[in-house]
Amino acid sequence: MTSQAIEEPRGRRAEIAFGIRLSLPAGLGMFPLGVAFGILVIQYGLPWWMAPALSIAVYAGSVELLLVGLIAAATPLATIALTTLLVNFRHVFYAFTFPLHVVRNPVAKAYSVYALTDESYAITAVNPRGWTAPRLLATQLAFQCYWVFGGLAGVLFASALPGPIEGLEFALVALFITLTLDACRTRSQVPSLVMALACFAAAHLLLPEQSLFVAMMLFVVALAVRYALSRQRGQPEKETTVA
Amino acid sequence: MPDLGYVIAALVIAGAITVALRAVPFAVLKPLRESRLVLALGLWMPVGILGILAASTWTGTFTGDAGINWTTATHAALAAAVTIAVHLLFGRRTLLSIGLGTLTFVLLVNLL
Numbered sequence: 001m002t003s004q005a006i007e008e009p010r011g012r013r014a015e016i017a018f019g020i021r022l023s024l025p026a027g028l029g030m031f032p033l034g035v036a037f038g039i040l041v042i043q044y045g046l047p048w049w050m051a052p053a054l055s056i057a058v059y060a061g062s063v064e065l066l067l068v069g070l071i072a073a074a075t076p077l078a079t080i081a082l083t084t085l086l087v088n089f090r091h092v093f094y095a096f097t098f099p100l101h102v103v104r105n106p107v108a109k110a111y112s113v114y115a116l117t118d119e120s121y122a123i124t125a126v127n128p129r130g131w132t133a134p135r136l137l138a139t140q141l142a143f144q145c146y147w148v149f150g151g152l153a154g155v156l157f158a159s160a161l162p163g164p165i166e167g168l169e170f171a172l173v174a175l176f177i178t179l180t181l182d183a184c185r186t187r188s189q190v191p192s193l194v195m196a197l198a199c200f201a202a203a204h205l206l207l208p209e210q211s212l213f214v215a216m217m218l219f220v221v222a223l224a225v226r227y228a229l230s231r232q233r234g235q236p237e238k239e240t241t242v243a
Numbered sequence: 244m245p246d247l248g249y250v251i252a253a254l255v256i257a258g259a260i261t262v263a264l265r266a267v268p269f270a271v272l273k274p275l276r277e278s279r280l281v282l283a284l285g286l287w288m289p290v291g292i293l294g295i296l297a298a299s300t301w302t303g304t305f306t307g308d309a310g311i312n313w314t315t316a317t318h319a320a321l322a323a324a325v326t327i328a329v330h331l332l333f334g335r336r337t338l339l340s341i342g343l344g345t346l347t348f349v350l351l352v353n354l355l
Contacts, residue, residue: 029337033338036341045244046244047244053254054254057255058257058258059258059261063257067257069300069303071245072245074245077249080257081256081257084256084257084261085264086288086292087296088260088261089284089285089289091261091265092281092285093268094265113266113269114262116265166349166353167304167345167348167349167351169300170319170344170345170349171345172300173297173300173301173303173326173344173348174322174323174340174344174345176300176301177297177301177330177340178330178340178341179293179297180293181327181330182335182337183289183290184290192288192290192291193291193294196291197294197295199291199295200294200298200299201298208306211299212296212299215295215298215299216295219291219292219295220288223288223291226287227284230283
């Protein structure tokens with residue numbers, strides 16, 4: 001994916017334009033999902049400003065979609081904290097390769113870290129070289145614009161509807177199903193998925209009111225046990241490559 | 244609409260955790276890179292967490308205060324099957340899979 005054109009040094013304007021151009025393919029997915037997010041905010045009976053407020057305070061798509069339902073149901077803050085921690089835990093690994101070093105200005109640097117979403121990480125993983133501060137920031141700002149304006153478009157659209165569309169909340173289920181399938185491309189991922197679903201089934205039977213929280217706790221404990229066992233058998237890093 | 248103080252607290256907590264998860268590794272990059280536990284969790288966690296979220300939101304569509312609504316559960320099972328089939332058979336085009344899965348559920352819930 002790295003062509004000569006991407007690595008050529010350019011002027012500031014050309015870098016910004018190029019950054020925006022790089023953001024477009026992912027934007028095609030982010031904007032419609034943002035619309036779905038905005039619709040969800042209205043359908044759950046939350047005020048319209050929750051869409052931009054969430055997209056700015058907690059800029060992380062999948063957690064935002066989840067938070068809409070959790071906040072609308074007045075879920076305990078501890079569950080919200082744990083859910084955010086576990087769902088966004090993957091971001092810990094983005095720092096290994098993300099080209100933050102090209103950004104010098106402290107404010108710009110802070111923004112770049114704050115806006116280090118899945119999409120931002122993915123675009124730098126696909127195009128590892130040639131990043132400059134204006135290009136990176138233009139791409140990241142463009143991503144957040146797609147998401148925030150998608151949410152506002154969804155809010156407007158849903159407010160114009162005569163009544164809520166029953167069943168639209170399934171979009172969130174479908175999103176997590178596709179994300180699960182995408183994370184489970186190799187056979188080595190199957191044990192984790194089976195363990196997680198078993199934890200959820202157990203939690204749902206034991207404490208249906210708190211099943212999300214309990215399932216995540218059980219799963220983390222189960223993974224810790226699995227890690228201890230695999231270390232004992234001396235084969236912990238057989239497949240330990242972070243994608 | 245929940246109370247405004249609660250909403251603000253939820254936004255601040257979720258926002259702070261998200262930013263911390265993104266920022267802290269840049270500060271402590273090296274020891275983290277060498278931690279086998281963290282690497283193993285990074286490999287094992289995502290698919291499981293996503294699976295739990297899928298299962299939790301899925302059961303949420305047909306579980307209410309009155310218990311399980313079995314008709315809706317059947318609809319949700321069909322819609323989930325459509326989502327999975329479309330995703331695996333039509334080249335993992337996320338928007339298409341979400342769109343057709345959701346459309347299936349909306350039609351089943353409203354027309355049957």
